[in-house]
Amino acid sequence: MTETTTRTAPDSGTEVTLPVHTDLLRLATAGSVDDGKSTLVGRLLHDTKSVLADQLDAVHRASADRGLATPDLSLLVDGLRAEREQGITIDVAYRYFATPKRTFVLADTPGHVQYTRNTVTGASTAQLAVLLVDARNGVVEQTRRHAAVLALLGVPQLVLAVNKIDMVDFDEATFTSIAEEFSAHAKALGYADDAVTTIPVSALLGDNVVERSENTPWYSGPSLLEHLENVPVAPDPHDAPFRMPVQYVIRPRTAEHPDYRGYAGQVAAGVVKAGDEVVVQPAGVRTTVSKVDTADGERSEAAAGHSVTLLLEDDVDISRGDLIAAAETAPVLTDELDATVCWLAEKALNPGAKLLVKHGARTVQAMVTELSARFDEQQLTSVAAPDSLQLNEIGRVQLRTAEPLPVDDYAESRRNGSFLVIDPSDGTTLAAGMIGVPLAPFAEASR
Incomplete structure (x- = not known):
């Protein structure tokens, strides 16, 4: 039986069960409005069979109501009523999907200038960003703006998806011109050549999204999914100094746990285990971790991304907003x-x-x-x-x-x-x- 894990989708609060993979990629989409980000994400979900039957039925019905001959896969992502009515993405939509090689957490971000804050939110934890351009328009102002924001946020890997390549008759010269222009811009932003990959795609038709397309014989690179499955990415910063902001102080005061005092939060960086010396800031008080608790019971250690409750050997005055950090490498x-x-x-x-x-x-x-x-x-x-x-x-x-x-x-x-x-x-x-x-x-x- 395949081992699974349960995650809570940030946008809907619903729990999603996924197979456990040792390799996780957090990615975000960005690009100008109407470049097809939501359609591309919908195509990825559809072609990797990550869509439930009732979701797909709802998309077919909504597409038919609009008079469309084929399903509008962007509806798999644009969940807000305002988004469906306007045909644009407004909020950040998070989606989870998996292949045999990797688990993905994807943030589909808006393209409109007035929603740049949502783009910053979606890309803030991304290890890779897929930046879309319309093959008919090439690199535009919003493309350059998003690339600059991604560079400032420290997103280490970029994919330039030249979408709607079918609308320019799969023309190689158009693709090459766009790729060269963006490569020069990314290099000026500090990206190395091997950190940027350019792929010609048609999100609507599926060319080079999951499977390589026969319509682009001049392109010898991977499909988008192949690249996402195999691109090397840095893991969560487990080797960084330990950091955990305290979100809540737990004092149950029950007969079973009369003296229990735990400090709950999500590990922001590093690894923590019982016996580690830590410092509580801003007070600067040093103490030692006596136990690492979770909702599923005690564990030997916790790493970046884990939500835990730490018990300390000393009775320290700690409240929400304090930071528990590795004592020898305190911030x-x-x-x-x-x-x-x-x-x-x-x-x-x-x-x-x-x-x-x-x-x-x-x-x-x-x-x-x-x-x-x-x-x-x-x-x-x-x-x-x-x-x-x-x-x-x-x-x-x-x-x-x-x-x-x-x-x-x-x-x-x-x-x-x-x-x-x-x-x-x-x-x-x-x-x-x-x-x-x-x-x-x-x-x-x-x-």
Whole structure:
């Protein structure tokens, strides 16, 4: 019998049972609106037989109601009513599927400029991104914007899917021209040649999505699924220093467990086991892990991505928002953040703005002390000391927080090196930030 595991889909809250694989790939899609991202994801799900019969029946009925002769596979992903009515993706849609070689967690992100925040969300944990372009339009402004965001987020592998290749009669010259233009752009963003793969596809017809197509005899590379199954990816940062933000303090106070005090959270990086010496920040108190608990019972150790409850040998004052970290490699405790942010709000960011910074499970007051640079993702240049950051602009900022935060550089720990900027008046998300991420290698600041 095949061993299985149960995961909860982030967008729907429903539980999904998947076969257990030792190899997991987290990927995201991105691209301009109407480039066919949802159709491509639907094709992957359909052709890998990852769609339940009732889901497929619903798609057939909805497609027939629209007067379509063939099923619209994008409906497998666009689950919101507004998305179905408008024919666009608005929210991030997470899908799980598996092949005999690999398990996949896929985030289908919106293409509209006003939903860039969702693209940042979907790509923030991705090990690979599939960036789509329409073969008829080639590399456009939103393609360059998404590539820049993916580079800043540290997504290590890119796939450029030149979609709708059937609409240009499977023309090799068109494909080659687009591939060369994007390769030059990706190289300027810091991607090595072997980190970018370009594939001609037709999501509607299925060419080079799961099976290689006879319509592109000039293309000798893998299909999209073949590449996703075999591309080398870095695993979760198990070898990084241990980090776990405390989300909840568990005190059951029952007759069976009268003295139980556990600290629950998800391991952000590294591995933890009983006997490990840890430090609790920001207090700086050292102690030792006595037990690693889970909902399924005690375990010998836990690694990045595992949700656990830690019991400590000493009675330490710990609350939600604290960070438990490896004692010998503790993160820096600072109230000065030098970071790159993607500004996601309609109102501009100005120096002196008072905001909230959410880092891990802790939220603190902060003030923008300086805007040092703004990045132009179209020209790959940066402007020093801008007056403000506008919607979807990327910039380098300095923040002073009311309380010190235990942080790592984003390059060393994507979870502990990132934060959100929140509007204190209504709680809306204003920006996604990455600590220590320079605007280089994109460009040196210039006026």
